[in-house]
Amino acid sequence: xTRPQPTxxxxxxxxxxxxxxxxxxxxxxxxAIILDLEDSVLPAHKxxxxxxxxxxxxxxxxxxxxxxxxxxxxxxxxxxxRKPGDRLLNLFxxxx
Numbered sequence: 719x720t721r722p723q724p725t726x727x728x729x730x731x732x733x734x735x736x737x738x739x740x741x742x743x744x745x746x747x748x749x750a751i752i753l754d755l756e757d758s759v760l761p762a763h764k765x766x767x768x769x770x771x772x773x774x775x776x777x778x779x780x781x782x783x784x785x786x787x788x789x790x791x792x793x794x795x796x797x798x799x800r801k802p803g804d805r806l807l808n809l810f811x812x813x814x
Contacts, residue, residue, distance in 0.1 A: 724784055726750045731788065733758035734767040734774050744781035751778045755789040 730748035732739045734755060743751050753774055759767045771787070779785045 724750065726784070729786075730783075731758065732778065734770050735759050735763045740774060740777060743778040744783065747781075748783050750784040750786055752786045752788050753778065755787070 726749040728748045729750050729752055730743060730746055731752045731754050732743045734740070734753050736758075753771065755764065755767050755771075775785050
């Protein structure tokens with residue numbers, strides 16, 4: 719079964735470890751909010767970012783935006799706090 723592809727005009731990338739950005743993300747009017755575990759998170763904070771995901775998803779989704787996840791390619795298939803019913807698309811960093 720295929721699900722319909724979303725139509726997004728705007729994407730907002732938010733580092734999961736930045737309280738300042740997380741607090742306001744849902745008010746920015748983006749069609750999709752990308753929770754970033756990649757370049758915007760310091761290596762020393764990656765574990766904390768993964769631990770923050772279960773609370774981060776509903777927090778940024780409260781304005782109605784789709785919530786997506788950008789994580790390192792090495793974490794393909796890793797469980798990162800996803801629950802049944804969550805609509806998370808995993809975006810992986812591309813390498814040129």
